[in-house]
Amino acid sequence: MFKKIFNYCKESYNELVHKTTWPTRSELINSAMVVLAASLLIAVVVFVMDFVFQHAMELIYNAA
Numbered sequence: 001m002f003k004k005i006f007n008y009c010k011e012s013y014n015e016l017v018h019k020t021t022w023p024t025r026s027e028l029i030n031s032a033m034v035v036l037a038a039s040l041l042i043a044v045v046v047f048v049m050d051f052v053f054q055h056a057m058e059l060i061y062n063a064a
Contacts, residue, residue, distance in 0.1 A: 023031065
């Protein structure tokens with residue numbers, strides 16, 4: 001059992017070190033900027049939707 005665990009760890013390390021292609025610093029920065037921009041855009045969209053629904057509900061409940 002321990003031999004299987006050891007082999008799994010050894011193969012995982014080997015794959016991580018020798019077979020994985022890591023992004024360059026510029027690729028990583030570009031990807032991070034895309035994620036940041038998308039997150040901010042989604043946050044703004046959700047904020048606007050919340051603001052509109054809040055005011056619509058206030059109009060509906062205050063009119064009743």
